[in-house]
Amino acid sequence: MSRLAAAREKLVKAVTRLEAAMDGLDSSEGGDPALLRRELAAVKRDHAKLAAVAEQVDARLDRTIGRLSMVLES
Numbered sequence: 105m106s107r108l109a110a111a112r113e114k115l116v117k118a119v120t121r122l123e124a125a126m127d128g129l130d131s132s133e134g135g136d137p138a139l140l141r142r143e144l145a146a147v148k149r150d151h152a153k154l155a156a157v158a159e160q161v162d163a164r165l166d167r168t169i170g171r172l173s174m175v176l177e178s
Contacts, residue, residue: 111157118150 125143 107157111154114150115154118147122147
C-alpha cells in the first residue's frame, strides 16, 4: 500500500471515529465531553500525520517535475 493510500485510510478511520462520537451524543444531556475530547485529539493526531505525508508527497512531486523538466530541456 502506498503512503498516500495509507494516509487516506487513516483519514477515513479518523472521520469514522469522529462520526461515531457524534452519533453517541445524547441530545438531552449533551453527550460525554471527555469522549469528544479524546476523539478530537485522535483526529488532530491523524491530521498532523496526514499533513506530514502530504508535505512529503508535495516535495517528491516537485523534485520529479524538476527532473522531468531538465530531461525535456536537454
